[in-house]
Amino acid sequence: MPFLSLGRLPLSSTLGADQLASPEERRSLEVGFCKRCSLVQLMGDAAEDSPAPAQPEQEGLLERLMHDYRLGSHHLVLALEGSSQQLMRQLMQAGVRVVYLEPHPERSKAASSKGILTRHERFDRHYAHLLREEGLQADVVLVNQMLTYSSDLNGLLESLAEVLKDTGSVVMELPYVRALLEARQFEHFTHQQQHYFSVGALxxxxxxxxxxxxRVEPLSEGYLRYYLGKSRQVESSVGWYLEEEQKLGLTDAAYYLEFASRIAAVREALMALxxxxxxxxxxxxxxxxxxxGTVLLNYVGLGREVIDFVVDSDASKQGRYMAGVHVPIYGDHKLLEEQPDYLLLLSHQPSGMARQYPEYLKRGGKFIVALPYPDILNTPLGHKIQIGT
Incomplete structure (x- = not known):
């Protein structure tokens, strides 16, 4: 059942100057809810499989793995694409055997240079069967966010079950759809990420x-860590989350329709402000x-008539333009050179931005946050001030 439409959005996030005159590829971005299994997913013409993003260092995972599974030299950890290379090195330093499957050429090359046993391969049904034929079954499989980006969930889970020992565990960290919806973070619905999980759906x-x-463990920034296995050794955390989701209505279509109505109100309020x-x-x-940021600007309709420019500290994006709306992108220096009255935060928390741009605030600049509802902030103290001042 579709519940949210963000319109026809560009597939890329930025454009080069030489691309501005060419037609941009756009696709409808519509999000639906399955009443039978509670899965939230893209509908219609979703993009093809995208590589899972590289995983940053995972909170306390090394300690958890070493303590709970007592990993040693006779254990195998199979790390799939985008897994934390720092975590893999730490496991290797503890004497654990690690095999890393990474189809992304740059990440594969970087891992090999660090001494990680890396295979430049994509994990799928075929390769899972080859691993099984080699006698490689894992005690722990690190999955990163592959489930959210895969167009073949059943095939991926079938493959995981094939390479996992009967006593082993699959560990994955995924964005929690409840946290995303409660914060009204509609901009996280993109063409690249195809699935959004509740505990019940998974x-x-x-x-x-x-x-x-x-087992389910809460992490920062709206993520949950999941542990899967072949035995029915289910901890109380699973039941707690399932019960909470039932109470809150995450198994009911009305919950998602209400979210869509709130997003429409955010759009109108931000444009009005x-x-x-x-x-x-x-x-x-x-x-x-x-x-x-590209999703937010295009959905709300914020082009150069409203936004003068975008700043970003990533040098690879500077000198380019936001896709769809063609707002130019500059480095941090532009903010102090131009000193705009307001800075709309398309990403990052206000507290972190206050530490990054103290001089801008000292000169009287103010932050605008779009979500969960548009507000002007009198940072660095983080006090809200009346909209329109």
Missing amino acids: HELVRRHGLWLQ LTELRARGRRVAAYGANLQ
Whole structure:
């Protein structure tokens, strides 16, 4: 059942100057909810499989793995694409055998240069069968976010079950759809990420492939860590999350339709606020030349008539333009050179931005946050001030 449409959005996040005159490829971005299994997923013409992003250092995972599984030289950890290379090195230093499957050429090369046993291969049904024929079954499989980016969930889980020992565990960290919806983070719905999981949706999905959701742990920034296995050793954390989701209505379509109505209100409020500021002669820039920022600008309809420019500290994005709306992207220096009255935060928390740009704030600049509802912040103290001032 579709519940949210963000319109026809560009597939890329930024464009080069030489691409501005060419037609951009756009696709409808529509999100749906399955009433039968509670999975939230893209509908219609979703993009092809995208590589899972590289995983940063995972909170406390090394200690958890070493303590709970007592890993040693006779154990095998199979790390799939985008897994934390720092974690793999730490496991190797502890004497654990690690095999890394990475189809992304740059990440594969980087891992090999660090001494990690790396195979430049994509993990799928075929390669899972080859691993099984080699006698390689894992005590732990690190999956990163592959489930959210895969177009073949059943095939991926079938493959995981094939390479996992009967006593082994699959460990994955995924964005929690409840956290995303409660914060109204519609900009995280992109063409690249195809699935958004509740605990209930993942629980139903893995059971079809002989796996059990055994443990759930909360992480920062709206993520959950999941442990899957072949035995029915289910901890109380799983039941707690399932019960909470039932109470909150995450198994009901009405929950998602209400989210969509709130997002429409955010869109109207943000456009009204920025239009009012421009009418008063105020200048507005934005921060964050990432895919989420592109989604937000295009969905709300914020082009160069509203946003003067975007700043981003990533040098590879500077000199380019935001896809769809063609707002130019500059380095941090532009913010102090131009000193716009307001900076719309397309990504990052206000507290972190206050530490990054103290001089901008000292000169009287103010931050605008779009979500969960548009506000002007009197940072660095983080106090909200009345909209329209």
